[in-house]
Amino acid sequence: MTAISQEAPVEGRTTQEDIEEAARKKERIVRWTARIAGYIIFMGIWEWASGAVLEENLLPGPIRVFETGVDLFERGKVFPAFGSSLWRISLGVFLSFMIGSVIGIITQNRWFAGFFRDAITIGLTSPGIIWVLITALVFGNVWFSPIIAIILTTFALVSVNVAEGIGSLPKDTIDMARAFKVSLVDRNRHIVIPHLAPYLFTGLRFSFSIGWKVAVLTEVFTAGSGIGFELRIAQVLFRQDEVLTWILLFFVFALFLEKVVLQAVEDKFFRWRKEIAST
C-alpha cells in the first residue's frame, strides 16, 4: 500500500479505486504467471517423459504429436473423418433430442410417467459401451448402428430436462394469459417456449457432450470411416502418435463445438434475457 502512495505522489492521495486497481493488477499477474507456468511444466513433463520414462514410440511428446497432426492434415485424412463422424453425431443427437422431448412431454401424464420411469433410470445409469456393443452385434456395420447407440444413451437426459422444464412452467402467467384470452399460439410462443428454452438447451448440450463420445466409441467397433475408425486402425497398427493425435484433434474440435458454437447459439437465443441476467 505504501508503494502505491509513493508511485502516485502527484495527486497527493490514494483513492480506494487505486488500491483496488493495483490489487487486481497484481492478482492478474500472479494468475497468468501461474497459468503459463502450468502449461510450461506440464508440457515439459510430457516432453521429458517421452524418451526418458517411456520409449518415444510408446509416449510421443507434444512436438511429435503436433508434427503428426500436421502430417495428417497434409495427407487430407482429417476432414473426411471429421465429416463422417460429425454427420453421425448430429443425426443421432437430433433424433435423441426429438425422442427425448416427446417422452418428456408425455410423461406429464401420470400413467406414462409410471411406464417410462424405469426406462429413464436405465437410460441415465447404463454406460454407453453397453449399447455400443449390443448395436454392433445386432446391426453390424450399417449406417444407423452408431445413431441408435447415441439415441439410447442420451434420450433420457433430454426427457429429464424437458420434464423438469414443463414441471416448472409458470402456471400463474399461463392462467393470466388464458384469462385475458391470449391465443394458444401466442401463449406458446411467448410464455411456454421461452420458459422451456433453457431446459431444452441444457438437454441438448448434455446429449451432445455424451453423444460425441459414444459416436467415436461405436465407430471404433463398427464403422468404416470417421474418427473412431481411424483410432482403431492406428491402435491396431501400434501407431501411438496417431492415436494421440486423432483423439486430441477431435477432443479440441468437440470442445470447440460445445463451448463456442452451442454457446453462441444459446447466447443469441437468450439475448433478451441479458438485462435480467446482469442485474
Place this chain on the structure above:
Amino acid sequence: MTAVATTSPESGSSGSSSGTAIPPRRPENAVMRFLKSPTFARALFLPAVLVFWLISNKLIQDSWDFDSSVLATPREVWDFMLAEIAGDTVAPDNLYGTFGTSLRRLGIGFAISMVLGTAIGLGMGLSRAVNAFFHDWVMALLAMPALAWALFLSLIFGFDDKAPVLAVILAGIPFVIVNVREGVRSTPSELFDMSNAFGVPSNKRTRHVLLPSLYPFLFAAARYALSIGWKGLVITELFGGGDGAGWTVKFWYDAHQLHGVIGYSMFFVIFALVLENLVLEPISRRVFKWRPSLDSPEIVEEAMDDLHDLNDELNAKSGAGTI
C-alpha cells in the same frame, strides 16, 4: 432387473406428478382404476420391453438375410445370467472372479484419485496461483473421453493391472479436484475467522470447521470418482485387459454371443444400482445424520453435474475463454 430398479431413487421425471393422490372425481370400478394407475403402467414396462424385443427379433430375422443365431432371446439372456450367478461359465473366469478383479482395480484407483485429488483440490481452493496453475489441465481432463485413456494406456502398458488402474485415476481425479475445490470455496469464512480470533489450534480448526463443511463435497467427489472411474475401467479392460469384467464382455462380443453381452451389461446395471442404493446411500445417510436436511448433498451433486455452468462461472471469473 426391474426388481432392482424399483428400489432406485426418483429419476426426477416423475417426481412432480406421481406424488399426490388425487381423489377420484366420479366413482370408477376398481379394475379401471387399477389399469389407470402409474404402478400398473410401471409394471407394464418390462412385459412391453420383452414383447418389443421378441417382435423386433422376428422382424430382423425376416427382413435381414443373415444367420439369426446371432440374435438373443430374453430366455437365453435369463439362462445365461442364472448360470453366471451360479458360477458356471464358459469364459475363463466366472462372474465373481471377473468382478473381483475389476473391483480390486477400481478400489486401488479410487483410493489414489481421492487422496491426490483432495490434495490438489485443497491447494486450488486455497490459493489462486495454484488454481491458475492446474485449472486448464483439470478442465481438459474433465472432458476427456474414457476411450482416449483406454486406447492410449493399453498401448503403453499392455495387459496387466497398470492400465486399468491408471484409467480409473485419470477418469476420476478431475471430478474429485473440482468438488473439493468448490467445497473449500464454500467453507464459511466467518467461522474460520472466529475460530482464529478465539485462538483455536489449527488441527482443531481443520477437524471441526473445514472437514464438516467439506464432507458433502468429498462425498459427491467419491460418488463421481466411483461411477466415472468404473466406466473408464470397463472400457480400458475391454481394449487392454487380460481379465476383469470389461474384458469378459469383450470375450462374449468376440465370440458373437449376444446373450452374453446383454447379460453382462445387465450385471453392470445391477452393480451400479446396488452400489448406489446399498453402499453409497447408507453411508451418505450416516455421514449427514447431524444435518437437518438429507437432500442437500444431492443438490451439490446436481450442481457438479452441470459442468457447463461451472465452466461458465470459471470463464466469468478468469475472464478468458477456456476451451
